[in-house]
Amino acid sequence: MNPDVFFSLAERLQSHLSGSEILFCNLSGEVSDFVRLNRGRIRQAGSVQAGGLGLTLIDGARQADAGCDLTGDPDMDLARARHLLERLRERLTFLPEDPYLSYSTEASEGLADMGGEPPPAEEAIAMLVEAAEGLDLVGLWASGEIHEGLASSIGHRRWHRSRSFHLDWSGYRGGDKALKSSYGGAHWDPDRLREKLQAMRDGLEVMSRPSRTIQPGRYRAYLAPAAVEELMGMLAWGGFDLKGHKTHQTPLLKLVRGERVLSPALSIREDHARGLTPDFTPEGFLKPSSVTLIEGGAFAACLVDARAGKEYGETVNAASESPESLSLDPGELPQAEVLARLETGLWIGNLWYGNWSDMNDCRITGMTRFGTFWVEGGEIVAPVEAMRFDDSLYHLLGDRLEGLTRERERLLSSDTYEGRSSASALLPGILVSGIDLAL
Amino acid sequence: MDQLSDIAQRFISQAPACDGWTLRLVAEESDHLEVRQGVVEPSLIGRSLGGMITVIEGAGIGYAATSDLGPAGLRAASERALAWARVHARSGLFDAALYPIGQLTADYRAQVREPWDSMPLASKLDRLRLANQSLAIDDRILDWGAWLGHRRVEQLLVTSAGGRVSQVLEYVHSGLFAVANEGSQTQRRHGGGADGARQGGLENLAAFGFLEQAPRVAEEAIALLSAPECPSDVRDLILTPGQMVLQIHESIGHPLELDRILGDERNYAGTSFVTPEMFGRYRYGSELLNVTFDPSVPGELVSLAADDDGTPATREYLIRAGVLERPLGGALSQARSGLPGTANSRASGWDRPPIDRMGNINLEPGQGGLADLIARVERGVLMDTNRSWSIDDSRNKFQFGCELGHLIEDGQLKGLVRNPGYRGRSADFWRSLDGVGGPETLEVRGVRNCGKGEPNQSVYVGHAAPPCLFRNIAVFGGGE
Known part of the structure; x- marks a missing residue:
């Protein structure tokens, strides 16, 4: 769908409003190719064309939401949307006034095209299968267009489109021995993919060494950016939303209360301007370019969506309560010196399946996965069998944090539960004096 | 199901020329009501309708999904699926001949004794408010809420081998939560169906103990604040x-x-x-x-x-x-x-x-x-x-x-x-x-x-x- 079609649908729908009714229309759609790979071959290949329309009908202080799929046929889509509008109108008569109703009353317009020229998926897959010959490669190719739109009877007209590709894959060398990699973005470069595949082949040579079995205990460790992403994902799970803070549910409660501290080297921001998500919220608010969440180890600010902002009288600064474009400030540790600084311990390429052990103490558990090695004398010695960690972020990002790398990696989300995600993170690696392994 | 049958018939009349195909149509309706801290949250009515075409051609298999179920949309999806089948034929993990095209004819309909619409919206909101009142029993309960949800899924699968499976699945789910806090200790408790769900209608609410469990949920959240830690x-x-x-x-x-x-x-x-x-x-x-x-x-x-x-x-x-x-x-x-x-x-x-x-x-x-x-x-x-x-x-x-x-x-x-x-x-x-x-x-x-x-x-x-x-x-x- 293009913006003209969407705005036209919204205008035709708005012509059916009556009295003091206000209508917000939000569109979320994609035209995507998805190709699953296993053992370097195609497991499942297909395409998805989807478009969802969200409606919020407001009358006075009452509001109700609805959503439906769109077909792309203007008349049929209008009929569906009108049917939903009638349902919402009927429902509003039974609903009480909503004290936390919040929407932008300032009309705004904007068209954002993130550009991008992903290759035809068939061609990219053919090239990938050929280049990965001999690799036990498993993963997903996803490419195509994502678009989001907002149109309101107040006058909002906003459109956000991106065209991109994302190959998220791992290479196996028997059993659980594997490395993970990804290549994504707006501009396709086959040579870059070949470089990454070669790097994986080289890494798998190390992976083919006999695995080291280590015992539970505390180990000095380096966590690569992809592993740090899992830690940030846990913080994002309730760490920064305003409602969670006001109701004392945040895992950072002890930090906010001054009972615990994080490292002064730690600064975390929601960098809307750097990210790939729309610059507007579904209620028509515009996002600031950046929100500092943690500054120098101290809690700075929450993410405030429209509803929580109204409830607690704070300015809206995000579309949702979880970061979508998170950045962790870099440190001073050169990536080239990581192994030497680690000296002896664990190089952890990825962490996986994190969950809270005790949210009150910001204590999390999870697994090492993909590309985790034992290091001795500043040299990678052997892969390590998957281990469970159980530790507090007050340690890993606090008193045991020795340094953050000077270089950072931009990691694109591979999440496709509700369509292809446009979330991303910009992260350094971290060196810690100890991580507790439990099993 | 009539709507899905009409679409399926339309597709069959223009089915792609290939070694085999399936069409799976899915229509969903959903509703979600929630009251949190005594305030009715925005309700959400959902409608979804789309289809997935799977095509087998030679050794290849491919799919295409679309919400455009008109003749042109189905034709375009068929062509896209066929294109992927051709790619799979060249580089597939297995020969598509392994894919079983079903011949089964079957129907299933979830048993619903009390349909979602048999209770007026006002009554549902009253129950949610009542649950909220039963949860807010102490100043240490800082957050609490209750929800009711409904989902109905109609699905029709038709195949080139004459298979036709129609199924209607329907669910009503509910839940309660209470969050208690004292100092830097926060404890949560759920109940009223929050950790379980079943097919059926509003009759499920009694089985879930939707209203009955509210006082216990809040009391246990508070009791946990002062309970000792589980031993290690x-x-x-x-x-x-x-x-x-x-x-x-x-x-x-x-x-x-x-x-x-x-x-x-x-x-x-x-x-x-x-x-x-x-x-x-x-x-x-x-x-x-x-x-x-x-x-x-x-x-x-x-x-x-x-x-x-x-x-x-x-x-x-x-x-x-x-x-x-x-x-x-x-x-x-x-x-x-x-x-x-x-x-x-x-x-x-x-x-x-x-x-x-x-x-x-x-x-x-x-x-x-x-x-x-x-x-x-x-x-x-x-x-x-x-x-x-x-x-x-x-x-x-x-x-x-x-x-x-x-x-x-x-x-x-x-x-x-x-x-x-x-x-x-x-x-x-x-x-x-x-x-x-x-x-x-x-x-x-x-x-x-x-x-x-x-x-x-x-x-x-x-x-x-x-x-x-x-x-x-x-x-x-x-x-x-």
């Missing part, structure tokens, strides 16, 4: 059916998924410690462990006539007397592996292709009540209601946490403990099973957020279980 050592462990759901799900259901064993999920959901050679001989658990794939349990979340490939769904033993018998694999995975399986090829919606999923995975009851299990424990912990779950990519090393624990001493249930958790290995854990509650203790539950697949899919999964006793398990509490 090795003790006997009794899991209630609410936590058994998670235990079965993570350390039996997922490891037995055949697509994991075949390696399809290694980049995302993971692999399995189970290997093909284990079926028929591997001792998964003690003699008390009997686990079935059972699509015939009335009201359980994944009771149905057939899976999304059109394979008829029948009850099968996965583990019998502790010995592993068969994996969870649909017809395609069975053909790829040469192993037996189950009718469990399922998709989360019209926009995702079927893959191996759990259906209803049930732990069959043993004998006696919960009190009988407790009486057999000299020193242990009882844990209830999952709150944390983590397991390795081969579904072996796990760590789970619960909302509430009780100490057990000399066969007696003692005081509350907070932040209870336990960890172990699937391969060892089920061998420590030493007690399984009887049929009267069996509870039919399930989860509504089982995630897996690339692209990602979240589906409903049913689990029925009695309380169970495990010996010598590593348990722990909270704190740094």
Whole structure:
């Protein structure tokens, strides 16, 4: 769908409003190719064309939401949307006034095209299968267009489109021995993919060494950016939303209360301007370019969506309560010196399946996965069998944090539960004096 | 279903020229109502309609999903699926001839005694408000809420081999929560159906104890604030059916998924410690462990006539007397592996292709009540209601946490403990099973957020279980 079609649908729908009714229309759609790979071959290949329309009908202080799929046929889509509008109108008569109703009353317009020229998926897959010959490669190719739109009877007209590709894959060398990699973005470069595949082949040579079995205990460790992403994902799970803070549910409660501290080297921001998500919220608010969440180890600010902002009288600064474009400030540790600084311990390429052990103490558990090695004398010695960690972020990002790398990696989300995600993170690696392994 | 039949007929009249095809149409309706801290949250009405065309041409298979179900939209999707089939034919993992095109004709309709629309919206909101009042019993309750939800899914599968499977699944779910805080200690408690769901209508609310459980939920959240931490050592462990759901799900259901064993999920959901050679001989658990794939349990979340490939769904033993018998694999995975399986090829919606999923995975009851299990424990912990779950990519090393624990001493249930958790290995854990509650203790539950697949899919999964006793398990509490 293009913006003209969407705005036209919204205008035709708005012509059916009556009295003091206000209508917000939000569109979320994609035209995507998805190709699953296993053992370097195609497991499942297909395409998805989807478009969802969200409606919020407001009358006075009452509001109700609805959503439906769109077909792309203007008349049929209008009929569906009108049917939903009638349902919402009927429902509003039974609903009480909503004290936390919040929407932008300032009309705004904007068209954002993130550009991008992903290759035809068939061609990219053919090239990938050929280049990965001999690799036990498993993963997903996803490419195509994502678009989001907002149109309101107040006058909002906003459109956000991106065209991109994302190959998220791992290479196996028997059993659980594997490395993970990804290549994504707006501009396709086959040579870059070949470089990454070669790097994986080289890494798998190390992976083919006999695995080291280590015992539970505390180990000095380096966590690569992809592993740090899992830690940030846990913080994002309730760490920064305003409602969670006001109701004392945040895992950072002890930090906010001054009972615990994080490292002064730690600064975390929601960098809307750097990210790939729309610059507007579904209620028509515009996002600031950046929100500092943690500054120098101290809690700075929450993410405030429209509803929580109204409830607690704070300015809206995000579309949702979880970061979508998170950045962790870099440190001073050169990536080239990581192994030497680690000296002896664990190089952890990825962490996986994190969950809270005790949210009150910001204590999390999870697994090492993909590309985790034992290091001795500043040299990678052997892969390590998957281990469970159980530790507090007050340690890993606090008193045991020795340094953050000077270089950072931009990691694109591979999440496709509700369509292809446009979330991303910009992260350094971290060196810690100890991580507790439990099993 | 009439609308879906019309669309299917239209498609059949213009079906693509190829070696085989299927069309799976899905229409969904949903509604969600919630009252939080006494305030009615924005309600959400959902409508969805779309279809997935799967095409087989030569050695290739491809799919295309679209919400444009007009003649041009179906034609464009067919062509796209055909294009992918051609790519698969050149570089596919398997020959598409393995893909079974179903010939089954079947119908299924979930039993609903009290339809969602039989209760006016105002009455539903009144119940939610009433639940909120029962939860807000103390100043230390800082957040609380209640919700009611409805989902109805109509699905029609037609195939080039004459197959036609129509199924109507319907669910009403509900839940309560209370969050208590004192200083830097926060505790949560859920109830009223929050950790269970079933097919059916509003009659489910009574079974969930939707209103009745509200005072207990709030009282337990407050009591947990001052409860001692769960001890950290090795003790006997009794899991209630609410936590058994998670235990079965993570350390039996997922490891037995055949697509994991075949390696399809290694980049995302993971692999399995189970290997093909284990079926028929591997001792998964003690003699008390009997686990079935059972699509015939009335009201359980994944009771149905057939899976999304059109394979008829029948009850099968996965583990019998502790010995592993068969994996969870649909017809395609069975053909790829040469192993037996189950009718469990399922998709989360019209926009995702079927893959191996759990259906209803049930732990069959043993004998006696919960009190009988407790009486057999000299020193242990009882844990209830999952709150944390983590397991390795081969579904072996796990760590789970619960909302509430009780100490057990000399066969007696003692005081509350907070932040209870336990960890172990699937391969060892089920061998420590030493007690399984009887049929009267069996509870039919399930989860509504089982995630897996690339692209990602979240589906409903049913689990029925009695309380169970495990010996010598590593348990722990909270704190740094």
